[in-house]
Amino acid sequence: MDKIRPIYLSEKNGDLWLTEDERENLKIDYRIKDIIYAEQSAFQYVMILDSYAFGRMLALDGIVQTTSIDGHIYNEMISHVPLCIHPHPRQILIIGGGDCGAAKEICKYDHVERIDLVEIDKLVVEACQNHLPEVSGRLSDPRVHFIFEDGVDFVKNKAQEYDVIIVDSSDPIGPAEVLFEKSFYQSLFKALKDDGLMVCQSQSPIFHAEIMRQTHQRISSIFAKAALYMAVVPTYPGGFWSFTVGSKQHITPDPARLRGQDLLYVNKPLIKSCFDLPQFVLNLL
Amino acid sequence: MDKIRPIYLSEKNGDLWLTEDERENLKIDYRIKDIIYAEQSAFQYVMILDSYAFGRMLALDGIVQTTSIDGHIYNEMISHVPLCIHPHPRQILIIGGGDCGAAKEICKYDHVERIDLVEIDKLVVEACQNHLPEVSGRLSDPRVHFIFEDGVDFVKNKAQEYDVIIVDSSDPIGPAEVLFEKSFYQSLFKALKDDGLMVCQSQSPIFHAEIMRQTHQRISSIFAKAALYMAVVPTYPGGFWSFTVGSKQHITPDPARLRGQDLLYVNKPLIKSCFDLPQFVLNLL
DSSP states (O other), rough: OSSSSOOTTTETTTTEEEEETTTTEEEEEEEEEEEEEEESSSSSEEOOOOOTTTTEEEEETTTEEEEETTTTHHHHHHHHHHHSSSSSEEEEEEEEEETSSSHHHHHOOOOOEEEEOOOSSSHHHHHHHHHHHHHTTTTOOEEEEOOOOOOHHHHHHTOOEEEEEEEEESSGGGGGGGGGGGGHHHHHHHHEEEEEEEEEEOTTTTTSSHHHHHHHHHHHHSSSSSEEEEEEEETTTTEEEEEEESSOOOOOOOOOGGGSSSSSSSOHHHHHHTTTHHHHHHHHO | OOOOOOOEEETTTTEEEEEEEEEETTTEEEEEEEEEEEEESSEEEEEEEEEEEEEEEEEEEEEEOOOEETTTHHHHHHHHHHHHHSSSEEEEEEEEOTTHHHHHHHHHHHOOOEEEEESSHHHHHHHHHHHHHHHHHHHHHHHHHHHOOOOOHHHTTOOOOEEEEEOOOOSSSSSGGGSSSSHHHOOOOHEEEEEEEEEEEOOTTTTTTHHHHHHHHHHHHSSSSSEEEEEEESSSSSSEEEEEESSSSOOOOGGGOOOSSSOOSHHHHHHHHTTTHHHHHHHHH
């Protein structure tokens, strides 16, 4: 582990702080208790930090990705909603999702047979498995197959293989940028079976309204049905976060399909009502 | 107007910043374009600031209360939800709400006959009416009666007078602390007619979970029915915000009662689904 203090952290009055800049006009500072892990991978600077406000956090290139306190919200919402839409999800592909949280949620469904988790950066998986158990659950289900390669290349060679594809990416800057391109969604379409569906995180309706709108528009142009749903992730800028579903057949969530005894955010009413969007979001689409 | 820079603002690299501390472990910094208004009232330091990320903002003692960009979310949600629950709301009391945004929303209901707006700090109303039109709408509806006095004292002398009471307070620190006490909710109960209902903002389920739980518990102990609903206000810490309704009869929102052509957050589906709470919030209550 790097013994020199990472450039993303600064010291003020004897305390360590991680500062996130949002569009240069808004900054969020997290007081840091301890640097648990810090390593430069081939792709990005990977840190696990222990913070006072949110417990342990994964930060990539200094940007908070998930935390012990609210990581479950994002991971429950990107997993259980599509699993409650598809009538018999058996073959699952996760692109990204190196924190293992989405895969952990999907393992709660007994009828799922295989989960391919394609993460470009092995170091993210190792860091979260070893140092962020609140999110990763130290995932060891034999149905999960870790594949450390580029998700775009991986999915290009697949056809009619998956029931559900989950794109659990970081922001569309750096390595994740290609995961927001139309050609990538076309590859996903091809990789899905005839009744398959995909879901991706589609950023904040406040701070990244244009990316959200564009993602919904691109997915709408390829899939028979597209719909947006929302959740509140307190550590993401503005709190509000959007997800976009693209389906070859329908988008009708059935709350009776929900599995998991220990869910902290999603429940049966929310499986449906997360699709009730605020008016300004509807106006954007 | 004060020509000296308010203590709540600091200069870094030639830029002006407002810093909000949340429990000492999380800080949010807003880059400030201009100080529009800054004055010490008898109760608090009132500022209207022009920020890069959220446009004009009202800050009291350095804490952001409402902004041009998302002030409508809070104001729509604290107003339209109770107005869609009560079958014939005519006499309305707002305690606090000096930014005039809640009163502006209630004026969209033609059958409302009178709105008493009891704000302790006249300077807040003047500042928002003159310098924050995106929130206040320079409210001038003759049904709105401004009463500049202590809301607790005002409501003590009322009995069976109001259909709906809205408690639009700041955080339970300083002048607003009494608006979270059980004796205050008892006064509200007395001031309401036999089919009346009240709503208050009940803080963040993430950062102020105990206040939220206690508020719900106190209101439950006085009113026949109590329920919590939520909205996402990006400028509030964590984004997620809760409201608690207490009703002498029922809490059944009817979306058909919704009024307003220009709503930006609330719409007919949300009037009902804002009561579908995440599991961790249900677990807290």
